[in-house]
Amino acid sequence: MTAVAPRFDPVVHAPPRLQICGLLAAVDTMDFAAVRDTVGVSDSVLSKHVKQLEEAGYVKVGKATIASRQRTSLALTKAGKAAFAAHVAELRRITEGL
C-alpha cells in the first residue's frame, strides 16, 4: 500500500549534521570554530561531519588563510539548502497533525 516512505536523507538527518545545516541555513556562513562551539562537538567530530556534508555537496568549505590565522568558514551550497529544505518539508509533513 505505497508506504509514505520517509525519503529522509541520512546525511542531513543525523543529529549533529542536522544542527550544522540548521545553523548554516540561518546564517549563510559561519566559522568552523563557531559551529563547533554552537553544536557542542569536538574538533575531530565536527571535521568528520563537515567532511561528509562536503562530500555530499551540501556544504562549501571556505579555507581562508587570511591575515595570520587560518579561518575555515562553512556555508550551505544550493544543494545543501535544497536538501535541508526538503528534509524539513518531510518533517513538517510528518508533523502535519500537530
Place this chain on the structure above:
Amino acid sequence: MTAVAPRFDPVVHAPPRLQICGLLAAVDTMDFAAVRDTVGVSDSVLSKHVKQLEEAGYVKVGKATIASRQRTSLALTKAGKAAFAAHVAELRRITEGL
C-alpha cells in the same frame, strides 16, 4: 560555552520511530499492521521499534485479542506526545530561518 544543545531525543529522532510517532500523533490510534504498512518496515523491525518506544513510555500498546484475531493497536501516550512535540519544536527552532 553553553552550546545550543540539540536535546534531541534519540528514541524519537531515529527515522522509523519519528515516522511512527508522526503517524500516531496524527491519528491517535493505529493498528500494528497499518503502521507497519505505512512506515514500510518488516514485522520484526516495527516490533523492535515499538518496543523501544514503549519502554521509553511514549507508546501505549493495546493488545486486544478481540473476536478471533489478535489486534495490536498503538497509540502515543501523553509523554509520547510531549516528547514528539518537543522534538518537533526543536526541529522548528533549528529551521527558524527558513
Place this chain on the structure above:
DNA sequence: GCCACTCTTTCCGACATGGAAAGCAACCGG
C-alpha cells in the same frame, strides 16, 4: 491434532558515531 494469523525474540553482520591522540600546515617570537 494441525494449521493459520500476529506479533515477538534471537542471531547476525554492516555501518555510523564519538573521543583521544597524532599529524600537518602556517605563523609568531626569540
Place this chain on the structure above:
DNA sequence: CCGGTTGCTTTCCATGTCGGAAAGAGTGGC
C-alpha cells in the same frame, strides 16, 4: 633557524544501532 601555538584533519578503536531472516509463542479455526 628552532620551538611553540593555533586550527583543522586523519587514524585508531570501542560501542551502539539498525535492519533482515528465521524461529518462537499465543490464540482461534478446521
